[in-house]
Amino acid sequence: MTTIEKDATSLGSTTPVMTPDLINQVGSGVPSHELSYQEAIREALREEMVRDESVFLLGEDIGVHGGAFGVTRTLFDQFGPERVRNTPISENTIVGAATGAALVGMRPVAEIMFVDFSGLAMDQIANQAAKLRFMTGGQCSVPWVLRMPQGGGAGKSTAAQHSQSLEVWYAHIPGLKVVFPSTPYDAKGLMKAAIRDDNPVIFLEQKFLYSFRGSVPDEDYVLPLSECDVKRTGSDVTVVASGYMVWHAMLAAEILAGEGIDVEVVDVRTVSPLDEDTIGASVRKTGRAVLVAEACRSYGPTGEWGMVVMEHAFDYLQAPIVRVAGRDSPIPFANSIEAGVWPDSQDIVKAVRGVME
Amino acid sequence: MVTEFYVPKMSDHMEEGTFVEWLVDEGDAVDKGQPILVIDTDKVVAEVEAPASGFLTGIRPGLVDGASISIGVTVAFIVDDLSEDVPALEELGAPPPEPESPPVAEATQSARVAEGATTSVRPDGGGPIRATPAARKAARELGVDLSSVSGTGPRGRVSESDVQRLAAQAAPAQPGLAGDGEEGWLELTQVQKVTARRMVESVTEVPQFSLTQRLDMFAVVAARDAVAADGRSKPSVTAFLVQAVASALSDHPRVNGFYRDGRIEINSGINIGVAFGTDAGLYVPVIHNADRLSVEEISEELAQLQALANGDGFSSSDLEGGTFTLSNLGMYGIDEFRAIVNPPQAAILATGRIWKDTSVASDGEISVRDLITATVTADHRSLDGVAVAEFLASISTCIGNVDSGIGGAG
């Protein structure tokens, strides 16, 4: 296995490293192929565009250029400029146009180059697309997908306006669905589901994961947009995470297994609507919860998950709920102060040890 | 009117407390019953209530954090009117250089609630009771008073297992038999639920074995008869058994210890739990420090416990701290039986009725003896057959050496 990441050396020489086999989602014997996260998204887009003529892409530099992260690369060649549509730099109108097209039968997949730019489109996302079906008493639906790369990665130095994790901005708006896959398998299955869903779906892609590889079944599959995924079962403590943090949680679980601590990892791959039952059931089983998110700590996803634990598992808690989250800070540029702005597996290990006391 | 405000005795063993803080200031109005002073006993952080309404005044100097205050020492006065004269109190002795940190809580510790004081367990020295939600739920379900549980978690937090451990002290060594109910369901009482759970835990988690021996009760019978002849009330057979067991345990500390995490935790006190049947289920109240008591004292305590069993019920302090359990079903005509270990205790003694049998002495003399069949069931993680055999031999010796005159401490 190729080592994808990272400097786990400080955890000790025998520490597991972050390799694709940390997460296996395709059973042996199932015909499959290996894709990166980026390729998995592209494959989903390609297959859905072939399957359904109403699916088209729009966004900045997504044509020949293939998008800022190359996700749409080669799709322009296959589907042409009509269905892989370069737009002006007009985020609000990219989203609004997607909404208008969706209202009359299309299934647009729009891309905002970085989630940080989505503030420019917030009216169209939060006031228009999210509410149109409701405001009109069900006269319409808005079946679009809004792809937005988000988040950071140690040492990437993308600084304050290109690195944020903003899933809660959108999870806070009823009418939107928010998806945040952690693996190639999930990315493909959830993208297909998002395209086929009749609601506006915010599809967040963790930039650092684009190169992560994993197996994807050869046959067509669609994942539900309403479920958390238990990435690892365990009995002692539940670690709830999403996006890149799922990998850190899985690595932490490996390390902790060596200490006799049996960690369950719940991947909130659909941020909203939130599958509260899976989180609740897991914590009722383990009695302990460590919540991990890359997003800023204050008012972040971990706060919401913590309340879900309180509402579904209060009487089962053996220890206080602990959150491990991004620092409440704009993302710095210099490596020396960027370090530690996001949590990692070591933080999770420490937090889990703490709740096991 | 001037009322002295002094530190009351707040638990059986309390000699002194440690000053934590005043909850009111000099000159403040206080109501009778209002908590006004916080002190730390060795096991309990307690709020001391005002004995009268009025104004607090004349606070004794030297009451600083960590200062020791003996019970009964006046620390301030409560007056109807601040113009009233009160005696000037001498400065309290300086606190010890290093006040003892709160002791590490142990499952066997008891938290005692004194009259006139509201208490809460605060091993960390602050705030209300710390307990996990799971512990609170367990306490609710098991009928355990959380304030009586010593927390072993971070900063003294009570965990679910702390509650279960305490509940187990209250659990009998034998599952209670549900009475004859009508067709349908018969709900278990809280105690019976605890019993059910703890017994399942015992048989699933504790590898158990049993050794049986007949004990010659001749000396006991003789002692009882002698006491009766003296016009005093006869100590119960159980009291003699408790005394003999306590004596044997002092020679076999392993049997008095708890197996925990690959080690044996030695208990300093020898506290014998005695199974009592009640309508609500079986309880195991504890004779604390039984090795220091005379058989008559033990018998008296047993009588008191029996009265509680019949009447008001046991308090949590009655049920805490057991290090060994005796279950005597002799009074029910049982010949012999095997009990189940009551975790975390290492062993339990089950005894049947006294019966007469012929005995052939080494010299061939045949006599009729009073016998009892004693079965010790033990945790094989901390005890082996030889250890239990030696323990049984000690019991046999003690029970055979009972002083027929007074039944004094063995």
Added chain:
Amino acid sequence: MGIDNAAKVEMYRRMVLIREFEIAAMDLFKRGEIKGAVHPYIGQEASGVGVCTALEVEDLIAGTHRSHGHNLAKGARPDRMMAEILGKEAGYCKGRGGSMHIAAFDTGSLGALAVVGSGIPIAVGAALAFQMKGQSHVTVPFTGDAGTNTGNWHEGLNMASTWKLPVVFVLEDNKYGVSTNIRDATNIEDLSIRAKSYGIPGVRVDGFDVLAVYEATVEAVFRARSGDGPTLLVTESYRLEGHYAGEPEVYRERSEVAEKWKHDPIPSFRRILADSGVASSDQLDAVDAAVKAEIVSAVEFAKASPEPDSSTRVDYIYA
């Protein structure tokens, strides 16, 4: 521009319908029977009716917070409109939208989008869909003068003109954005010149003249259907009532408003119809009476309708 007499009378009828509807709505609002807000379209009837008469049912309009008139002009029923603004289940939006969010998809109204300028990108997207599907329909987003200062408006005109989308951007210059006169918010007199920077026609027309608006719209729609792209159509209009029903209107002189009332488009059009022999005064009186009766029954219908059942409160949040 062939438009027969019957069509002209129908234009008149719709203008009166809007006027009477708004009068009734303002009355109900002032009586406290309508909650929230009512933004009357009084004075702008000629603009909405002139534009919508030039459209087919399949053509889509996108409105604003002031869109009772747009919807009625496009063919929405006054009874279901009134039920909506009274918050009733029989309303077009089942009481979920209210005055500011009436949509009537069956008449080709994408809905009233009450954040100023926000309908522009949506209409652009719908036009994009028409273009991609090879359909000849057009979309018509309405904005007021203030809406042209939003980023939405400029982004939308830019994108639509770049892609030659079938859009007619109707800018109803009613002179005020809430209390702010457009002259205090923009450095140009003629808003239609903004079209130049997007390389599309900018047409300015008298918004009190329903026939002029109609004719200009027909031309813009033809251009759009022909694949030549969007047009900016500015209708010079005036808001004869306040920003909302009951507004104190401290920002403009009574004399200014009184002067504009002299040019009230409805009596003006009525005079034209009568003078040109299109319809007799009696015929037009009959139209007026029929509309008034229709509004009365619309109000009765709306009042008699039940409110949404509380058990349906989470309906329509997700498809």
